[in-house]
Amino acid sequence: MRQQPFYPLTVEYSTSCGHIIEPQVTVRDLGVYVSNERSWTPHIKKTVQGARQMAAWALSAFRDRSTIVMPTLYKSLVRPKLEYCSPVWNPHKISDIQKIENVQRSFTKKIIGCTELTYWDLSLQRRRERYSFVHVWKILQDLAPNDLQFDFSTHQRLGIKASIPTINRKAQLAVRTDYDKTFRVHAAQLFNMLPCEIRSIKTLDAFKSGLGVFLEQYPDTPPVTGVTGINNNSLLSWKQERMHLS
Template identity: 25%
Template sequence: MDMNSKLQAIHDWGSQWQVSFAANKTQAMVVSRSPAASDVMKDRIIMNNTALPLEDFISILGVDIDNELRFNRHVRRICKTASLKVTALRRASHLLNPQGILTLYKSQIRPHLEYASLAWSSTAPTNLNRLDKIEKRALRLIQEASNPGHIDSLEHRRDVGALTVLHKAQVQQVPHLSSLRLPPHGRERSTRTVHSNRLLVEVPRSRSSQHQRTFSARAARLWNAFTSTTDVAEMTTQQVKTAAHRWRSKKPSPLYLLYTHGDT
């Protein structure tokens, strides 16, 4: 098995350089929607002559990645953490002015709701709605005290983040983001509204609604719609972020971007 040969190579490298890799501390997980997939692979992933047990989920840098890539467990966990903090904020809100409440929300609650969001953005809409409800609870505390003006939604911030990251990958050619690069659009077209036609990318074909929500699929649709009206070829990261924020504030309905299969 190719996986076992790679694990053996890691073990051999460790032995050569006096670095110990403990098999009993190594996690393995089979990513599949099939319930039988884990059974097929049971006791077949070997590291240093030890069969690695298969996990239902693995936590990597604070993100709970489950074997079906649904991210239900991760969203439940961050919802619980953020909800407790909203409750604590509500209890202390009478001691704070509206700006203080907003500052605490942005620094102590919102980071939980959007940490590594581009990695788990393919989660079900019901999970995203749970995050939105927690945000509304926090913002309601501010609105009860005064009119805070417009505050960007979590979806808005995720979309701006996706466009900014894709700009780094596609235009700036940042090396560590090379795996996120998308192939250029194969068909040329010329219209007065297209300023950066050469930056259009191929939208990955999706056979499920979950795949349509993945970073590569959703970001590709957003990117094509964004770059069709905005020339980002010479922009800096901050300029792209600002432009994406303005564009996202008046972009078409999310349903249009979610279910459009053709080219933008």
């Protein structure tokens, strides 16, 4: 479609010094790439690229493939790149989840004695959701800033619960879908899954311990290339699966 002569005026800005700020498809802010299409795929693509480069360097610099050296290299050099600020960009598209999980799968296959192990013993997807649980709990306990304005309510029977923000249902379907996948909504839904006795825990170590026991109740089968799972492996999906079976 042909643009009107005044179209650039609606998307370009001038600073007080006369510099022109032009529109960009993606913008890097504190290490996170934000897309003008409300998609985290560009950020995930760059994240996976950086992690693969680091993995390649580690594998070329160290010949030892033992279960002591390799996990240490992975946890200290590769995994941090895949998890930096992950609660913000936690993906929900199967293709994006696969890209991240495939980095870890490729690395763990090179560890001596681990080539034939079931891959889902180590899920980055489940770790990201665990971060969400912990961060919401920290907000509740005033241990983290409540920048997203989480609200909590206490019920006599249900205990402490995070409120789920609503959105105008007349909004476009794509907008509603993206909104439902944001941290503010998704993390609140995850937190409310916890039994009330875990949500009410007051110390971090005790909360993490209770959370670990809770997570063990759910399968962890992240989407990987060539494998078709029952669902997208989110804890919310497993909850729906159980409700359907019951």
